[in-house]
Amino acid sequence: MILTIDVGNTRIKGAVFEGDKLLEKILFDKENFIKNILKIIEKFPAIQDIVVATVADIDFEALSNVVNTINIHYITSDSAFPFVNKYATPKTLGIDRMVLAAGATLQFPKMNRLIIDAGTCVTYDFVDSNDNYLGGAISPGLRLRYEALHNFTSKLPLLQLSMPQNFIGDQTTAAIHSGVVNGLVYEINGFIDEYAALDKKIIIILTGGDTDFLAKRLKNTIFANSNFLLESLSQTFQYKIKND
Numbered sequence: 001m002i003l004t005i006d007v008g009n010t011r012i013k014g015a016v017f018e019g020d021k022l023l024e025k026i027l028f029d030k031e032n033f034i035k036n037i038l039k040i041i042e043k044f045p046a047i048q049d050i051v052v053a054t055v056a057d058i059d060f061e062a063l064s065n066v067v068n069t070i071n072i073h074y075i076t077s078d079s080a081f082p083f084v085n086k087y088a089t090p091k092t093l094g095i096d097r098m099v100l101a102a103g104a105t106l107q108f109p110k111m112n113r114l115i116i117d118a119g120t121c122v123t124y125d126f127v128d129s130n131d132n133y134l135g136g137a138i139s140p141g142l143r144l145r146y147e148a149l150h151n152f153t154s155k156l157p158l159l160q161l162s163m164p165q166n167f168i169g170d171q172t173t174a175a176i177h178s179g180v181v182n183g184l185v186y187e188i189n190g191f192i193d194e195y196a197a198l199d200k201k202i203i204i205i206l207t208g209g210d211t212d213f214l215a216k217r218l219k220n221t222i223f224a225n226s227n228f229l230l231e232s233l234s235q236t237f238q239y240k241i242k243n244d
């Protein structure tokens, strides 16, 4: 049994796996993360390994001092990955993006793969059918777009995420919702068209904190799975054991 941990820019996500089966998913903030991890370990005493990927600077040393019976493995850019990294600056590529690319490569062999992660940032990652990772795009996530409009203007209020009723926003709040949500939907659908035009044989995966909110507005060819990064972490770990 393993515990995978994804430290994102905003929150931490964890999942307990027995083989490929996800038994439990946990979301928690960065304060008290050790306490939260200890709770999971108590509930699932069969956990033998913790697999961590982090895009944030967070001190896991403290955790290894508390749990000395469990092995803690860090997935880093030096780990073994099932694709050839063609990014021009491989050292600056986010580890979350590498893990997503690895999961897509392992789960969907011999086809083009596009992974869209709608989290704090929206990332697009493309692995072609010859297992070359080519790159993609980084743009602001939904929450970030709402916050940016508020933080960099005098008059715009900070709104909570809400589905716009119409693309024509007839008042300030409706205009913001349309700009943020419809804007991202158009962006994602536009990218999907660009990547699909490269080759018909493509799998498009949507993941991240805004998966369920966005999925109903996107082209129905996508495969929505908000656990894809946590599952990919488990698969990247299995791959690392065999190949490192």
Ligand SMILES: Nc1ncnc2c1ncn2[C@@H]1O[C@H](COP(=O)(O)OP(=O)(O)OP(=O)(O)O)[C@@H](O)[C@H]1O
Pocket: 007, 008, 009, 010, 011, 012, 055, 096, 118, 119, 120, 121, 141, 142, 143, 144, 161, 208, 209, 210
């Ligand atoms: N409690 C919450 N805190 C923050 N974001 C939330 C929350 N609930 C839903 N969300 C949505 O999730 C999005 C952030 O996604 P996610 O939680 O995957 O980000 P993250 O933890 O920073 O991970 P990553 O850095 O991998 O994107 C926000 O745009 C927001 O709309």
Ligand SMILES: CC(C)(CO)[C@@H](O)C(=O)NCCC(=O)O
Pocket: 009, 055, 092, 093, 094, 095, 096, 097, 121, 123, 138
């Ligand atoms: C883009 C984010 C912030 C998404 O979590 C992360 O993958 C990251 O910090 N990336 C580094 C820059 C890059 O991937 O090229």
Ligand SMILES: [K+]
Pocket: 117, 118, 119, 120, 121, 122, 123, 208
């Ligand atoms: K992200």
